[in-house]
Amino acid sequence: MPTPQQARAQASAITSGKAAPEAEAAPVSQLRTLFDRQRLSPGHRRIAQYLIEHLPEGAFLSVTEIADRVGVSQPSVTRFAAAVGFSGYPALREKLQSIALGTFSGAADENRGNELQAAVDAEIENLENLRRDFADPDQVIDIGRELAASTPLTVLGLRISASLAEYFAYAARRIHPDVRLVTRGGSVAYDALLQSHAAGGSWVLAFSMPRHAQETLSAVKVARDAGLRVALVTDLALGAVADAADVTFATGTGSRLVFDSYAAPGLMAAALLQAMTDADPERTHGRLEEYDHISEQHQFFLRD
Template sequence: MPSSQRARAQASAITSGRAPEAEPSATSQLRALFDRPRLSPGQRRIAQYLIEHLTEAAFLSITDLADRVGVSQPSVTRFASAVGFTGYPALRERLQAMALGGRAAAGPEEHRGNELQAAIDAEITNLEELRRDFADPDRVIGVGRELAASTPLTVLGLRISVSLAEYFAYAARRVHPDVRLVTRGGSVAYDALLQSREAGGTWVLAFSMPRHAHETLEAVRMARDAGLKVALITDLALGPVVDEADVTFATGTGSRLVFDSYAAPGVMCAALLQAMTDADPERTQARLEDYERAADRHQFFLRD
């Protein structure tokens, strides 16, 4: 009899192709709009602020936006021109259309409830944005194949990102023969990354959650220097860590409580894991069956 996990792996295989009725999320649209390699650091700050505060920022005057970001008004004008608009009014009109579309999709907020319920509402919004991003799953499928083919596969997460990296590595080991987890920065990370490359590894999956650490940026640069490609899961659409990655999956994090919550990044992890299982179904089946036999033999789990 197939194990429940093996059956789930088969039943939940990802189907390629874009869902015809789905629209990209506002975050995805803004990432595409602002993905200009020649943006200055100040312009990148403007872009990041607009992405993170779209529903409010779309209705700010040029003066208010400049004050919020900490740049000059001419800088905002130059930014609008750099991303393809005739000026700030034209950019703001586009932003307002995105913001109003997002509000319509999200529905009215008259009954937000208490702060805990508001935090859950924010996470639901993050998941809805991720759902729209998944309308075209081909990028997830492609990266999943690359991660599955990288032997060894290195998973990197430092500081607050350790928990997500540990979860991914723990699950990936069920379907991948050599997963190496890096949770310390500096020379320790460099040693691990270099050894992974020398052993034949080609990819690193890195996590960068807020607050974003300098040592994460350095570790990602070390991975690139070692000859590894980097897939990044983060809440950022722009920034130095994103610039160093070969492919980025940007997902929202819950920030309504003292400590962030990670519903959308967790689903992103599960989607990449599914794509890895789909990439090599025979290996997946064999490894899951071997694991189930070991689990039964050593009684790893309680009987439900």
């Protein structure tokens, strides 16, 4: 077992391109696989991102040094090690050192691009998976028809999921006569859901992105208990919120950066909107024509 000084020297030689030809597996890919096993909090992702960007140096830092460089507490580093499946930081560091010393290749590192490019690559993969799911569009078409027929239609998105819900509700109001947006949890959400059902609504479209809010699960259960059916757009086909919904559309989220990105869930939302427009083309045409007239009359938008 080399001393830390010897290990650092060996790692330095590897990064300068002097490694043996047979040691050319990409360590960054190994780290991503290691860290992607569990859904990490934003703070833990900062640690993961630092280790990816500073391999092999980071593999030989102490828990105190990692905490100082990332700007987190020492317990956060220890919890991060546990979150990715290790008994503690020493066990994780041993794994990091084995990756840094055994598989690093300057050429592989060059080919992988930077972290922003890796984030784009991950989203491309999510979109490719969604494309395969759309090979059988029947469920999207069927739910789009149900959402179009539900009057009122409630759209639910709490905490970080609110942005997706707001996008969907904004567009849906152009083609649907009564869309009710719920972005506050607790009793406010409960009131809105109960009122929607009392007014004749039959469906709720809910968005639940990680980290999944307890309030979302509670609201979905209230909706179901009230007699509403729930279509859920989320990142996991399994889990408490998915189990509580009637229909689940699972799409991958980009998790390479500190905060998630939502290319695939955004496209899923757009696909459901398309299905709603196709479900009642006459109503869609009439409402869009009317909106174009009003927007032109009041100059909502800049002229091209």
